[in-house]
Amino acid sequence: MAAANPLITADAIEATEFMDLSRKYRVTGVPKTIVNETIEIMGGLPEQDFVRAALDLPELQ
């Protein structure tokens, strides 16, 4: 996503190495994704579902 839009930054964080951050974001399982400190996505999702959730786009009808 970062490669596709210069406004997006993507960090992959090793959860056990950065325990303070893991605690801050309540990482109890992986993968866990945090977007702009507000959106939380638990687990892996199919591509479109993930991007919709990350960008807070409305659900498809």
Add this chain to the structure above:
Amino acid sequence: MGLLSGQDETVLKQHLSTISKPVQLVLFTQAFGGSETGQVAKQILNEIAGLNDKITVVEKNFVLDLEDKAKYRIDKAPAIVILSDDVDTRMRMYGAPTGYEFVGLVEAILVAGTGNIDLEPETMAWIQAVTTPTHIQVFSTPT
């Protein structure tokens, strides 16, 4: 002894052969007070760089190289910044890139080195429509 097996190297070399642009892997480590994973990260990056001459590793000191730290907005180490032909891809990896993280690193290198983003056209359109700064943090573990 290398971290990658001979078989891993052969497969990886084949994948990396599709790279057409120079890729710089900027590694921030902390010599004192840092974790051992910085050294693991360094070894992994050097082994990857040894498989393709378009890939280079640039090592930075997390404590001393303040200008670079600010430039790439690095707030923790070890950190890997992936550049495509000296341009920041805004893809970062924090911690040693082992296990699943290693796969992610290789995919990021391929995106940086080929310019190819393997997403569906519709998904790509949604991403390109983003008009505000967006910070994505993905937490994972090696296994």
